[in-house]
Amino acid sequence: MIVAQRKPFEEIKDMLKVYKKVLNVGCGTCVAVCLAGGEKEVDVLNAELDMARKLEENPIEMGAITVERQCDREYLETLDSIVEEYDAILSMACGVGVQFLAERFPHKPVFPAVDTSGLAVNQAVGWYEERCRSCNQCVLGMTAGICPVTMCAKGLYNGPCGGTNKGNCEISKDQPCAWHMIYERLAAQDRLDNIIAFYPAVGWKDQTPRTLIQPGYKTEDSAPEN
DSSP states (O other): OEEEEEOOHHHHHHHTTTOSEEEEEEESSHHHHTTSSSHHHHHHHHHHHHHHHHHTTOOOEEEEEEESOTTSGGGGGGGTTTGGGOSEEEEOSOHHHHHHHHHHSTTSOEEESEEEEEEOOOOSOOOOOOOOOOOSSOOTTTTTTOOHHHHSTTOOSSOOOTTOBTTEETTEEEEEOHHHHHHHHHHHTTOGGGGGOOOOOOOOGGGSOOOOOOTTSOOTTSOOOO
């Protein structure tokens, strides 16, 4: 199972500061179980954003819907008829769900409301494509829903490097350049200012074992968060 925690409220509010009508999409499986992005959490976040923006005299209209799973394309079909009503999409799913939304609606900015903190083991035999490294510092909102950590061979937060070649990576003609894809999608959304923003070095919080306790559930007896 995927484990996540909600991003700091100020970070979420800052991502949405120029948008007036936003659809908040929850996910009914992993992030609902870990109390980070289910139907209840969507409603709570929407209420917080509505109140904060009213206090700033910059009101926002928040839509709310929770799908069964954002990591399965079939469940995203229910969004097709309503997305056009909104300026942007806020996803409370893991990084995979954010990317699936960004792929399905490439003309709409999609922002992550949670940080994916870890991935549980799946014992079934099958074919899987990695989309999220659960880095715990999600930047998909700035990179148009394309993850530079997993899609870039060098994991660059500031790209592209000098090895990009006609849209492909220098390591293989079959490996697309993540930053070329990021550029094209940002250009289509008229958000190319993001490509020149500098991202400082990250802490790679997924490299050591961690304990995660959701806010509101911490007690004196709770294990400390690593």
